[in-house]
Structures are given as C-alpha cells and as structure tokens.
Amino acid sequence: MRGKFPKLLVKSMKRRNHNKCTDESNIDQENSWKNGDFLRKRIDFPIPSENSLSAGAIIGIVIAVLFTVLLVLSIFWWKGCLRPKDTLEQDLKGLGQHTGIFTLRQIRAATNNFDPANKIGEGGFGPVYKGRLSDGTIIAVKQLSSKSKQGNREFVNEIGMISALQHPHLVKLYGCCIEGNQLLLIYEYMENNSLARALFSQEKYQLKLNNDIHHYNDGTAHYSLKLDWTTRHKICIGIAKGLAYLHEESRLKIVHRDIKATNVLLDKNLNQKISDFGLAKLDEEDNTHISTRIAGTYGYMAPEYDMRGYLTDKADVYSFGVVLLEIVSGRSNTSVKPKEDSFYLLDWVTYYNNFTSIIWYLKITYV
Template identity: 70%
Template sequence: IPEIGVYGPLISAISVEPNFIPQSEGGKTRIAPIIVGAVGSCLIFLVLCVLWWRCYFRAKSGREQDIKGLELQTSSFSLKQINIATNNFDPANKVGEGGFGPVYKGLLADGTVIAVKQLSSKSSQGNREFLNEIGMISCLQHPNLVKLYGCCIEGDQLLLVYEYLENNSLARALFGPEKFQLKLDWPTRHKICVGIAQGLAFLHEESRLKIVHRDIKCTNVLLDRELNPKISDFGLARLDEEEKTHISTRIAGTIGYMAPEYALWGYLTYKADVYSFGVVALEIVSGKHNMSFGPATNCACLLDWACHLQETGSLMELVDQKLGSEFIKVEAERMMKVAFLCTNASPSLRPTMSEVVNMLEGTTVIPEVIPEASTYSKDLRLKAIRDHHSQMQSQSMEGSQDRRSTLVGSLHGSSSASAHDLYEITDESYL
C-alpha cells in the first residue's frame, strides 16, 4: 500500500462530479450529419463554380467565333495597346458615358488619336449591340460616317476603337451647357444638315448593305475639326431588306425622334430615319432641342411649335435668334420645308434621303406640303408614350429587365436598347 504522504495531495486534488453520466456513442452520430452537410455544400459550391467557368468561357468563345464570322474589315487591338493609349483608362481621359459604358480618349503609338468605347461584357444586350455595331460599321466607308478603326476582345473587355472627333456631338454644339456650345454660323449649319442627309442616303441607297440606323438624333452626329458631320452609334441599326418591311416587337430608338408608325406599331422602313432627320433639321435651324418644350408652351415638342408657326404665317421665327439676320432666308425656308416633308405622318409621302440632298442643295423643287395640325401630332406622340408605358409595365411584370430599361430610357429622351452614344446624352453631360 502506498504511503499516504506520497499520493495524498494528488488524490485530494481530484474533484468528483456526483451526477456525471458517461457520454454514449450517440453523440458521434449527431456530429456526422453536420460533417456530411458541410462536405456536401462544398461539393455543390465547387460544381457551381465549374459550371460558371464553363459558361463564361463558352460565351467568350462564342463571342469570338461570332466576331470571326463577321469578316471584319478593321484591325484587332490588344488590351495592352488600349491600356497604353488610354493610360490604363485614366479618368482624366474619359470623354463620355454611354448606355453600355464609358468612352475614353486615347493616343496610339503612331500618333493616331482614338475614341475607345467600352461596353459591358456582362450584359447580353451589350454583347448584341457590340456585335451589331462592329458588323455594320466595319464594312461602311463614307465621309459622313464615323470611322471604326477596330476592336478589342480580351478577358472581360469589349472595346470599340473609333476615330476621335474633336468637336464632340452636334447636340453639345447646339444646346449643350453654354460653355461648351459652338457658334455655328448659317453656312456651317447648312453644311452639317446636307452632310447628315448624304450619310443617310449612303446607308439607305448606296452602300452594299442597305441599313436603317433607327436612332438618328443630334447626339449621334459627331463633328470633326472642320465641323463636318459624321453619323455614329450603329448599335441599333438594322439591315433593310429590299421589298420587305420589318414589324418589330422590340421598339428601339428615342422618343421624340421615332416615326409615328414605328413608335406605335413597330412598322420599320428606311422612312423612319427620314422622319428622324426631319426633326434634326428643325433642331439645326432653331438651335432648340426637340424635347425642350412642355405644357407651359402648349406644344409637345419642337415639331409642334414649328407647325404652329407655319399655321400662323410666322415660320421665320423658328430660325435661331443667335444667328440674328446673318442667314440666307431662301436656304432656311428650304430646310424647314424639307423638315416638314420628312416628318409627314404618312411614310409614303416622305422623300428618300437622296431626294432630300437634292432639295437642300436647291437642285430639286420641293413639293408643297401642308404640315399636320399640332394637335394631331401631339395626340400621336402622347399615344406613343402611353403605349410605351403600358408595354413597360407588362414587360416589368414578366421580369424582362432589358425591355424595361429600353422603355424607361426612351421616355427620358435617351436611346433605348442602345449601345448609346460615343459621347454624353444627359442634360449635364454634353462634355
């Protein structure tokens, strides 16, 4: 027997729990489900990650195959080249913000100044507009169309590289913030109007691909150093197949510039561009934005005001007051008459763009046209807005995010379903 002096302190240090119950093996079974659940969650997470990566690379590969299938007549830029040109997309080089991403000014190694349009690769609509714009512009060459130098598809980047236009957009020049407006004299305005008409005539009648732009407005007309106009933003453009009329369930464009038959019923032909041009021509003459009117003026838009002035025999009041008397009255009257002809509610009564060019240059007699009463014009536009709003609500209930953003954008005067503009489109952003 051990001596008490040796083990006594050790034994006395042990406390005894009188109600102690030994743990059964059932405790281990309670831990097992937790372990199995954790392992299962990890496996599910890994499977989802693998599926996501497969979808991502499949989409990327599909996009690259689509690009190759377009038989581009432009260059392909590396992301490294673009990063160097834009100084890694330095905010100081940002010159605009479009509906699908920002636009940056850049400088290539050979000294060429470029505009880089960055589209979101996460948007299926952005991909669609990207491919559409590349496919359309890459095979179009005309002095009055913006030139596409190439594109970059690398990683998650979708980039379009254009020529840089020093004087930004016609919208900023005419009715942007005062500090950015340009003093456009009458000869320059006339040159711009004729140039836009020539660009559209090329798209509709002269190019190998007959194209309906669908979003002609001052924001989508850019001005170079000599103030020559160049039509931009072909993200919404559609091929105009001969003797075929598009009935579109996806209306795209800008409220105030869309032809009534297209805004109301989705009836799309090249005459929709003719209508939009008529609105732009009135903006050039007046220096006023088409949608700068409201209830206080009793006019829904610039076109309604122009019709009212025509009815009261005071049409010359439409001419921009900033011009004073320094304009050619005959040319101004001719431009306004052409605008009325282009914005006729009946597509069949609108001229072709080649006819418009001849009329503006004075080589063709302008048919006498009676502009629609402003109340009728107003009813058409209000009905178009109501119809768009109804469609927006129904599409919203169906969870169609793309359609909803399309209509909301239209109601605020910006392009709907569009890759938007090379430069800004909001009131504060004609920068």
C-alpha cells in the same frame, strides 16, 4: 414415364458429387435418379408480377428520358449557356481582315487605364473614352457596359456591319478589342464632339475652326463654337448624304433607327459624321417589316414605328426632319420644365401653325 435410369448417368452424378459423398442429400438425389422421381419434381421459375415492366416499356422510358435531356441541353445551348467561351472571340478574329484587332494592354495605355478624366460621353454600349495610341493616333473607345441592353451577339453584329461601311459622312471604325470581360470598339476621334453640344450646350469647347477666342481671369483661352448659316447648311447636307448611303448606296440596306443630334459628330473642320450604329437594323429581305424590338429616342421616332413597330427607312427620314428643326431653330427637340410635360419641337411648329410665323421667329433669333 417410369423405369430405371441408365447406370452410366447415375455414376456420372456420383462423380460430380465425390467431394460430398457422405452427405445425405447426395444419397437422396441418387435414389431419386434411380427411381425416376427427379423428372416428376416440380421446377419452380419466378412468375412475373403484375407490377413488373416489359422490356419494351423500359426501352420507351429510356428513350423518353434521353429525349428530355437532349431537349433541355439544346435550350441551354440556344440561350448561350453551354456555348464555348471562345466563340465570340473566334467570330471577332474572323472580322480581322476588315477590322483591326487591339489588345487590352494597348487600350489601357491609350486611355490611361480608362481614366475618368478621359471620358467624353455615354453611348449605346456604355462610356466612351478619348485615347492616344503609341503612334500618336487619337481614338475614341466605346466600352461595352455590363448593364447595357445590348448583348454579345449585337456587339458582333455592330462590328461586322460598321467594318463593311466606308463613307466620308460615317464615323470610321478602326477596330475592336475583346479580352476577358472587356468588349471595346475603337473609332476615329471627332474633335468637336456632338452636334447637340455645339447647338445647345453652354460649355466652351477647344475648337480649331470658325471659333471666337475668349480669355478668362485664369489666363486660359477657351473657344466657343460659331455655327453660321453656311456651316449649318453643310451639316444638314452631310447628314442627308450619310443617310442616303445607309439606305440606298451601301451593300446592305441599313435603317439606323436613332438619328438625333447626339449621334451626329463633328470633326476639327466641322465636317459631320453619323455615329452609333448599336441600334441599327438590317433589313435584307423586304422593304418594310414589323420590328419586334422598338429602339430609338422618344421625340425622334416616327409615329408608325413608335406605336406599331412598322419600320422602314422613312423612320430615319422622320428623325432627320426633327434634327433639321433643331439645327434651324437652335432649340433642343425636348424641353422639360418643372411641373410640366415634355414639349417637342413638332409641338412648337404646330403652335406657330404656318411657315411665315416660323420664318419670323427665326429672323428674331438670328438676325
């Protein structure tokens, strides 16, 4: 295509460059327009290299990166690393209608700032302290240990479960406290401590019923527990009633998983109550299931649960049978001697081999 460019278009180009009319480049440009050579000039555009990415590839990479980031954040959230710090506190406030909420100041005042002199035992969560509230109520405070195997979720589960259970043969939960790194459960106080101490300990206790008074050289009077057959029978019946409630009568079917003499507490009237539901297992779906986490005490666990994780309420019945042997025989389930293996009560029963021999042994022991 040849010919002269319209004069109007040429004049327009001159006006656009009126500030540089003396520039040689403008003169060349004018000549090129006049001769029509401008259209024949090669216009060079950058040619995409082989290594450059298409728009679709870039979008795909961005989506993949975003998906990976969201996946990582989801994992951290699931593990609790990114959850709000007040989530546990909000959960506990939701339990307030069933459970009392105590302040840390109240508990510190009640236990004299967790004075070691007020420590009365060690539970599944950590140390247990005796305390007195401002209204005079005696309490037992279970303090969650930072080294405890039980986590915050289990702590909330225990509170929710215990608060829903009310029975004469279960230790009553008054409430809880959560402030900062303090996670506390507040129970009713059991004056005569645990059945294990009553049966096996050589210590003297300040008991108020069925006791013998002993006067010592220091002028103080101490009391030692006397567990006659009537009292032992009452304790056995109490444990059975408590387990029946957990297994059959409560709204939820609950397997305790750690029935033993140290988890059976005695009040001032020697009434028995089951404690420590930190190892309890809710079994809402089936009558039986395989437990992925074995919890309990060796020597008290049923063989099918200990070896295969097969958990039913019969596991508690087995443990209850071991406790019955302890109550009847007056012997601790576990006896460890220097340079010897542990010797359990079931081994002792197997050694005597028949019921008559066991009755003969009991007559020698108690008659």
